[in-house]
Structure formats: C-alpha cells, structure tokens
Amino acid sequence: MPGILVIGEVAGGRLLPASLEAAAAGAALARALNEPLFGALAGHGHDGLDSAAETFAAGFATLYLAGHASLQNYSAHAHVSAAQVVIKTCSPSVVLCPHTLRAREWVPCLAAALDTGLVMDCTSLAIEGTQLVAYKPVHGGGVVGEFVVHGMPRIVTLRSGACARGTAAPNTQVERVSVNAPEDERVTLIEEIAAPASSGPKLADAKIVVSGGRGLSSPDNWHYIDEAAAALGAAVGCSRPVADSGWVKSTHQVGLSGSNINADLYIAVGISGAVQHLAGINSSAIVAAINTDAQADIFTRANYGVVGDYREVLPAFVEQVRKLKG
Numbered sequence: 001m002p003g004i005l006v007i008g009e010v011a012g013g014r015l016l017p018a019s020l021e022a023a024a025a026g027a028a029l030a031r032a033l034n035e036p037l038f039g040a041l042a043g044h045g046h047d048g049l050d051s052a053a054e055t056f057a058a059g060f061a062t063l064y065l066a067g068h069a070s071l072q073n074y075s076a077h078a079h080v081s082a083a084q085v086v087i088k089t090c091s092p093s094v095v096l097c098p099h100t101l102r103a104r105e106w107v108p109c110l111a112a113a114l115d116t117g118l119v120m121d122c123t124s125l126a127i128e129g130t131q132l133v134a135y136k137p138v139h140g141g142g143v144v145g146e147f148v149v150h151g152m153p154r155i156v157t158l159r160s161g162a163c164a165r166g167t168a169a170p171n172t173q174v175e176r177v178s179v180n181a182p183e184d185e186r187v188t189l190i191e192e193i194a195a196p197a198s199s200g201p202k203l204a205d206a207k208i209v210v211s212g213g214r215g216l217s218s219p220d221n222w223h224y225i226d227e228a229a230a231a232l233g234a235a236v237g238c239s240r241p242v243a244d245s246g247w248v249k250s251t252h253q254v255g256l257s258g259s260n261i262n263a264d265l266y267i268a269v270g271i272s273g274a275v276q277h278l279a280g281i282n283s284s285a286i287v288a289a290i291n292t293d294a295q296a297d298i299f300t301r302a303n304y305g306v307v308g309d310y311r312e313v314l315p316a317f318v319e320q321v322r323k324l325k326g
Helices: 018-033 046-055 076-090 103-114 223-232 240-244 275-280 310-324
Strands: 004-007 037-043 062-067 094-098 118-122 124-128 131-138 143-149 154-158 174-178 208-212 235-238 265-269 286-291 304-307
Touching: 004 018, 004 076, 018 037, 018 094, 018 124, 018 154, 037 046, 037 076, 046 062, 062 076, 076 103, 076 174, 094 103, 103 118, 103 154, 118 131, 118 143, 131 154, 143 154, 208 223, 223 235, 223 265, 223 310, 235 240, 286 310
Parallel strands: 004 037, 004 094, 037 062, 062 174, 094 154, 118 154, 208 235, 208 265, 265 286, 286 304
Antiparallel strands: 124 131, 131 143
16 A cells, blocks of 8 residues: 655764654655655664654654765665665655655655656645646745646655644654665765754754844844843844854744745844845744834734834843843
8 A cells, every 4th residue: 555755864973953853744645645644764874863763753554774984974866766776665656755955856766766746845735536636836926836647656844944843743653674775986084073062052043032133233233133142032034134144053944945934923124125035934823023114015924013123122122021031
C-alpha cells in the first residue's frame, strides 16, 4: 500500500525543527488519503541517528534510518542515494521534505533521477479528489500559485514556518536500511567553516521577533531594536533594504528571500511592508507595527498599529515591559 514519506533533515547530529513541521503536514495528507505515514532520516552511521530519531517522533508507521559513512559530510549525491533506497523500500505516493538550503540542491536531483513531479517552497498542501495540490507565493510574493503535482511519487518541499509542528507521538517501528556509497561522487569537501554562534533566540524558531526597517533612518539608531529585543527576550529581524545596506547581517533578514517567521508576536519598526516582507510574516499570530506613514502597507497585515515616531513609541513600550516583568 502506498503512503506518505516525510524525509527529515539532520545537521550536526540534531534534527532540524522544520522536519517536525513537514511531519505534521504529512500526517494531514495521510489522513486525507487514508494512507500510512512513513518517516526517514539519513546520516553518518545508524548510531548517530538514534538521538535524532527520538526527536522525530511523529507517529510514523515505520521510521527508516539510512546510515552511511558517505553521509558524514553533506553531499547531494549521497542524500539522493539514501532517499532512493528508502523510496524503493516503502513505495510512497508522496514525498515531503523541509525546504532547507540542502534540500534546494538535492531534492531536485532526486526528482530528476525518479523522473517525477516536484514543487518546492510550498506554504500549504491540499487533496482534491486524488490530486495533490501545492500552494506557494510567486511573482515576489504578490500572488499565491496553485500547482497540481503529477508523477509517482509526487515530491514537495515545505517552507519553514508555513506549518505548525505536530505533537509528539511514539513511533511503532524503526527500520534500518543499507545505503551504498554513491557512484561518481563529483564533489570533494576541502574545508568546513562553522558560522559563529549568535546570541539570543534563532530567528526562524523565535516566538517573539523585533524587526527594523529603513524607517530607522540610520544604523546608528539600530540600538532601539536591540534594546527592545533584549527586554522581550526576542530575536532580531530586519527588512531586506536594511540587510542590503549592511546595517546588520543578512541572516537577520525576514521575508521571501530571507527567513519566514512563525512567531507568536512580530513587531515591525519602520518597515513599510513590501509584499516580499509580508509573505515572510504571514504565519505570525500577532503583528504589531510602528510607522510614521499611516498608509504604509505593513498596517494591512498588522493586528495592532501605532502611527508615530519609533524613538518615542518603542522606548516607552520597552519601559512598560520592564515594569511588568518586575
């Protein structure tokens, strides 16, 4: 019987949180199609996958662990080989993967190898009859495209933050599959340089995010954002123009070409609200905006808005937060 296969991603021995979002979306499809839900993880050696497998507890009928020395360092060919082994084992009708930097490379290679349909960076999925329909922002985020995915299996990558994570459920069975080293490996790892660890919550996982835009006028005023984020225990974000101008690192960028936010509270300070930015905060529960322009597009998405000078509004807000925290 076909099923829904969710391929999670392991990096540094840890499961990426976006894998749990893909698992929740996979569970919804499995219920709609009345098919079993399968999971898969690939990494260096089976023992190294055990801790990730414990985190990846999403009620799979079977969780496949594909371990091989060739997966110690990231390689698109190695991931494709591992995925093909799992797909041959369980014959899924749909394959879901989180849309990560790695997936952007190896998942299209997998679809090409299987000669099947692929839609990437989706924000939601639906079943219409027997058809799998995928939705994703197109034309800079101004339009949501609707795609019917064909082929067998149908492959989709899901944007981080687009789906809520499911609740943990015990896996009924773990099966270890044998993976051979990929033939004709074309890439040799010369050196791996880890990015410096940043302080504070990670942007993609933060429950509260404070973002600044060009309305701050100068990088000298960025301390207003840092102070507000520190008071709230929030992550720091920014609009694309701010990142492009070098005020802060591009890793703080929120939007279609940056990080997608799934926050409980998103505070936009001096951000006009371009469609690319609004697409990145679409999944946030509450959006609060501060802007001097009452006609700014950010107010079309904001649950709460203040038309005024952030240099007066934001410090007063932070002071009230500090008083409430005692």
